[in-house]
Amino acid sequence: MKNAATPGAGRYEEKSWAVMLLVCVLAPAAWFAGLTGVGWQEMLSEGALAAGMGLFGAAITLSAFRRGERWAWFVLWYYPAFLTAHILASGSGIPGMPLLLLSMLGLLLPVRRFFGGRSKRRVA
Template sequence: MASAPNLRWYEEKAWAVMLLVCALAPVAGLVDLAGAGWQERLPAGTLAAGMALFGAAITLSAFRRGERWAWFVLWYYPAFFTAHILASGSGIPGMPLLLLSMLGLLLPVRRFFGERPARRVA
């Protein structure tokens, strides 16, 4: 699936959008650490850092090659940011990351799933 013909430039470069999400996820974790009681919020910051490393590894390897399983796994990001927004009651910084991660996953849909095959008439 990696070298599908007739891919548009945004389908080929969508991995860069996902890599940006991976780079910005720890920043969201650092925002959570700010203020009093940061010791209690330290696990959330380390979760964000680990999530970023894991996501970057998948993005730079399988997602960039166009492997379908990586596309499914990276939907963890929109799910995580949605849960974060709902739990915190604030869309900052979760909403921009949610939108960016969805953009990075929806732009290359054709690359991962191709166009529908023509139906045969029996």
């Protein structure tokens, strides 16, 4: 028999892909917003990286991550790793910290979905 918390937890686990999609969209948007007053021609290669990172992450999120494929969960840990490195390199956590926390939330909510809980491991 399932307890009352299980259906709610499942709903959060099932919708965590939306959190990751938000990170995939906001990460490049944050970079583009930071271009104000900067010579954008010099930053063009970083813009291509940001756009590619967002598109690649969104494609993985909308397909394999949403279906619950374990490899996608591991690949999307690129976002927290990249954002942590960016925060440490820039010395300012203000722009990247919300995205870092959001990406970690999106990856930690569905852990049971990707790796199974005790109830899934039991043989009936």
